[in-house]
Amino acid sequence: MRIGELARRSGVSTRSLRYYEQQGLLSSERTPGGQREYGETARDRVVRIQELYAAGLCSAKIATLLPCMRDADGGPAEPDSSLVADLMVERDRIDRMIGDLQRSRELLDGVIKAASAEGAAV
Amino acid sequence: MRIGELARRSGVSTRSLRYYEQQGLLSSERTPGGQREYGETARDRVVRIQELYAAGLCSAKIATLLPCMRDADGGPAEPDSSLVADLMVERDRIDRMIGDLQRSRELLDGVIKAASAEGAAV
DNA sequence: GTAGGAGTTGACGCCAATGTCAACTTCAAG
DNA sequence: CTTGAAGTTGACATTGGCGTCAACTCCTAC
DSSP states (O other): OOHHHHHHHHTOOHHHHHHHHHTTSOOOEEOTTSOEEOOTTHHHHHHHHHHHHHTTOOHHHHHHHGGGSOBTTBSOOOOOHHHHHHHHHHHHHHHHHHHHHHHHHHHHHHHHHHHHHHHHHO | OOHHHHHHHHTOOHHHHHHHHHTTSOOOEEOTTSOEEOOTTHHHHHHHHHHHHHTTOOHHHHHHHGGGSOBTTBSOOOOOHHHHHHHHHHHHHHHHHHHHHHHHHHHHHHHHHHHHHHHHHO
16 A cells, blocks of 8 residues: 555554654555555554554654564564663653553543532532 | 752752743742742642643643642632533543553563563573 | 646754753852 | 852753645556
8 A cells, every 4th residue: 555545544644654764663665656655564563653652762762672573574573682671661661651641540530520520519 | 948949859850840830830939039939739739740741731731720629729629611521531532541551561561571581592 | 648636855843841051149158 | 248059030952753835756547
């Protein structure tokens, strides 16, 4: 598929897809005319990239991480031990993020619930 | 306490504290000389602000939200119903964020575990 | 072949929280 | 008083993922 279809199917702008390629996160074949051509696995990869961005990883880290993950592209590469150490740091950071989010979530929920209770009472 | 101590105790830079004040998220008394003076509750508020930032809320939303939350400053204000609707949207977004984070967390964990298993095997 | 939608690269802009520097003032200790 | 750390305001810079525009090329249907 070409870039427009991938964008539609993954919910990511074409601008972002080109940016991902420039950052080495996503690869594509080219037609003789120079247009990008993607395989079926591209969509999954894009979704994965988005999730990792959402987890607060920057392009560079995602780029080193992606080849170590098992996907339809083939077996995973062996991660460098320094990368593993790095990933453990990231994992901890993500755990803290999840904790923070859950607290914020409860905070919001408290306000929402209080408001609806008050609305019902008054 | 003054700004430096609050910064140390909350783990937030003085720059950020002044920014929070400018955004209407944090208030302070002033000494005759014009220096900021914070009460004991300031630290909790700063932590809360940080959590809400981490949850992806922008300054403006935090500013409207904070007065609706119960804290040592006094009773909560009644939230506007449009704010409540807004907060429900945010809550859903946070729920999705948590889901994404958990997936990413598992992804990283998989790579880490695979690496340590391989390291142990080889 | 031709029209027009889709693709290409490159450049510039944005946002929003913070870092950072400058020039100046206040505060606390000796 | 004096001195130096800490505080003040204001302005500018940064970061990084992505929007957006421009100028040009490719692909497909007629």
